[in-house]
Amino acid sequence: MKEKNEKNRTNPVGAFFFSIGAFLKEFVTAVADGDAGVKASLVICGAGYLKRKQIIKGILVTLLELAVILYMAFIGAPFLEKFGTLGTVQQAMVYNPTTMKNEVNDYDNSLMILMFGVISLVVLILAVILWMVNVVNNYKLQKRAEAGKHINSFKEDINRMLNEKFHVTLLALPVAGITIFTVFPLIVMIAIAFTNYDQNHMPPTALFTWVGMTNFKSLFTTNLTMTFGYTFRKVLCWTLLWAVLATFTTYIGGILLALLINSKFAKVKKFWRTVFVAAISVPQFVTLLLLRNFFANTGIANTFCANIGLTDLLKKLGLITTNYIPFLTDPVWAKITIVVINIWVGVPYLMLIATGVLMNIPEELKESARIDGANPFQIFRKITMPYMLFITGPYLVTQFTANINNFNVIYLLTQDIYTTTDQKLAASNGKEIDLLVTWLFRLTNEFYNYKMAAVIAIFVFIICAVFTLIAFNFLIKGDKEETFQ
Numbered sequence: 001m002k003e004k005n006e007k008n009r010t011n012p013v014g015a016f017f018f019s020i021g022a023f024l025k026e027f028v029t030a031v032a033d034g035d036a037g038v039k040a041s042l043v044i045c046g047a048g049y050l051k052r053k054q055i056i057k058g059i060l061v062t063l064l065e066l067a068v069i070l071y072m073a074f075i076g077a078p079f080l081e082k083f084g085t086l087g088t089v090q091q092a093m094v095y096n097p098t099t100m101k102n103e104v105n106d107y108d109n110s111l112m113i114l115m116f117g118v119i120s121l122v123v124l125i126l127a128v129i130l131w132m133v134n135v136v137n138n139y140k141l142q143k144r145a146e147a148g149k150h151i152n153s154f155k156e157d158i159n160r161m162l163n164e165k166f167h168v169t170l171l172a173l174p175v176a177g178i179t180i181f182t183v184f185p186l187i188v189m190i191a192i193a194f195t196n197y198d199q200n201h202m203p204p205t206a207l208f209t210w211v212g213m214t215n216f217k218s219l220f221t222t223n224l225t226m227t228f229g230y231t232f233r234k235v236l237c238w239t240l241l242w243a244v245l246a247t248f249t250t251y252i253g254g255i256l257l258a259l260l261i262n263s264k265f266a267k268v269k270k271f272w273r274t275v276f277v278a279a280i281s282v283p284q285f286v287t288l289l290l291l292r293n294f295f296a297n298t299g300i301a302n303t304f305c306a307n308i309g310l311t312d313l314l315k316k317l318g319l320i321t322t323n324y325i326p327f328l329t330d331p332v333w334a335k336i337t338i339v340v341i342n343i344w345v346g347v348p349y350l351m352l353i354a355t356g357v358l359m360n361i362p363e364e365l366k367e368s369a370r371i372d373g374a375n376p377f378q379i380f381r382k383i384t385m386p387y388m389l390f391i392t393g394p395y396l397v398t399q400f401t402a403n404i405n406n407f408n409v410i411y412l413l414t415q416d417i418y419t420t421t422d423q424k425l426a427a428s429n430g431k432e433i434d435l436l437v438t439w440l441f442r443l444t445n446e447f448y449n450y451k452m453a454a455v456i457a458i459f460v461f462i463i464c465a466v467f468t469l470i471a472f473n474f475l476i477k478g479d480k481e482e483t484f485q
Contacts, residue, residue: 023132026136026139027135030135030138030139031135034135034138034139034142036051037050037052037142038135038138038139038142041134041135041138042135044062044065045061045062045064045065045131045134046058046062046065047138048134048135048137048138048141048142049141052141052145052151054141054151054153054154056154057154057157065131068123068127071120071123072120072124072127075116076116076119076123077120079112079113079116079117079120080120080121080124082108082113082117083114083117084210085209085210086108086110086113086114086195086207086209086210087107087109087113087209088108088207089105089106089108090108090206090207091104091107091205091206092104092107108207109203109204110195110203110208110209111204111208112203114195115188118184118187118188118191119184122183122184122187189454189458190454190458192450192451192454193215193451193454193455193457193458194212194213195210195211195451196209196214196215196451197450197454198449198451198452199447199448202448208451211451215452215455218452218455219232219452219456219459220232222424226427227427228452230428231424231427231428231430231439232456234430235434235435235439236436238432238433238435239404239435240404242339242403242406242410242435243400243403243404243406244400245339246339246342246403246406246409247396247400247403249339249342249343249346250342250346250347250349250399251392251396251399253343253350254346254347254348254349254353255350255354255388257276257347257350257351258350258351259354259358259380261273261355262359273351276347276351277348277352279345280348280349284345284408285408285412287345288341288408288409288412288413291344291413292328292412292413292414295328296328296417297322297324297327297328297329299327301327302324302325302327305325306323306324311323311325320333328414328417328418329417329418331433334418334432334433335432337413338409338413342409345409353392353395354388354392357387357388357391357392358384358388360391361384361387365387366379366383369383394472397467397468397471397472400471401464401468404436404460404464405437405464406437407438407441410433410434410438411438411441414431418432418433419431420432429442429447429449430442436456436459436463437460439456440453440457443456
């Protein structure tokens with residue numbers, strides 16, 4: 001049994017449930033063995049502190065309890081009461097006999113009910129947890145008093161929070177900010193995925209309601225009336241392919257460019273670094289919009305290709321059927337063009353990172369390899385690249401995840417230019433060159449299909465989370481520090 005408990009503590013999931021079990025056991029013990037002050041804190045949270053002469057702390061805890069009760073009574077409870085249906089009264093004009101005019105009725109707003117319902121549920125759960133923690137803390141104070149130990153005053157508690165537990169004080173504001181601006185919106189977004197919130201059910205003029213797993217089934221369904229399954233497969237495959245190509249082309253390109261510039265054969269190295277860094281100084285959206293015009297059907301690139309005869313040659317070879325090269329209007333050509341443009345935009349960043357890393361590769365390793373007879377390619381393959389991967393591995397993982405959500409390159413290059421000819425994709429408001437994130441944006445910003453956009457967002461999160469966990473687990477596995485010491 002002891003060995004089983006030790007195994008649970010080392011396993012993250014097991015440790016989590018073990019901690020919950022230990023806390024619940026501690027709470028039950030506090031309720032059962034606590035004195036009158038502890039038991040009174042079950043009703044009035046500050047009672048135990050007041051009994052131990054912690055007057056200020058007792059008053060503050062009681063005021064917090066009162067604030068939660070008032071919030072739940074006047075705000076939380078009314079929204080939670082309607083949370084199961086998300087409202088039943090739709091907006092309408094009703095005749096008012098008093099004013100003898102048609103007036104807007106007292107209608108329900110499904111979105112407000114959903115948002116405040118989620119907030120109220122979170123507040124209620126946190127309140128219960130804090131209530132249990134408060135009871136346990138009161139019991140600990142009781143045990144300290146019975147043992148004759150010193151009980152800190154409010155001033156001493158404040159000093160402790162500013163000294164011994166200053167890290168907790170510093171983290172309080174960021175945690176609150178993350179909870180309010182990240183956790184709450186995330187929970188609301190997940191909840192929307194289980195509703196029918198779309199253009200036909202737009203608050204406040206219309207209501208939406210819970211539909212369970214219907215939207216998730218729709219995402220994998222393909223028939224005459226619904227093509228989300230077909231579109232999702234096509235967009236997902238291109239998203240993953242794009243993430244791989246965009247990440248590794250810029251990564252390898254940046255390393256090769258850094259090696260080339262830092263080579264002993266390269267002249268005016270500062271000039272070349274300045275040229276490529278200058279590309280970073282221009283805002284990305286400006287660069288992408290200029291390149292969109294540059295590669296348009298009537299743009300400079302097509303004019304140049306036509307003048308040198310490249311367009312006619314491609315047409316004779318059967319690679320194009322138009323009098324111009326469809327750089328951004330044909331599915332295959334557009335994907336190739338987007339990847340190439342991304343290389344131009346992304347390589348300078350990697351060049352700077354790689355330059356810094358290359359300067360820190362221990363020269364002893366290279367010198368030892370040369371003495372052993374290794375040629376430059378073997379040194380690159382056995383020393384340079386492993387060292388680069390070791391140092392920049394976390395960046396590579398985050399860059400891959402960022403490319404899955406790389407909205408700018410795809411959207412700015414193809415918006416208002418690319419038109420899909422695939423009717424199944426068009427039926428689901430998708431395009432061949434869409435990533436999941438641009439498809440999601442199109443569904444919300446142009447077609448107000450929030451329910452399906454929320455479902456897609458959940459899958460984007462799952463894909464990124466799973467890849468990140470697996471990749472980081474692979475990168476930190478083993479001990480590679482000594483290899484490059």
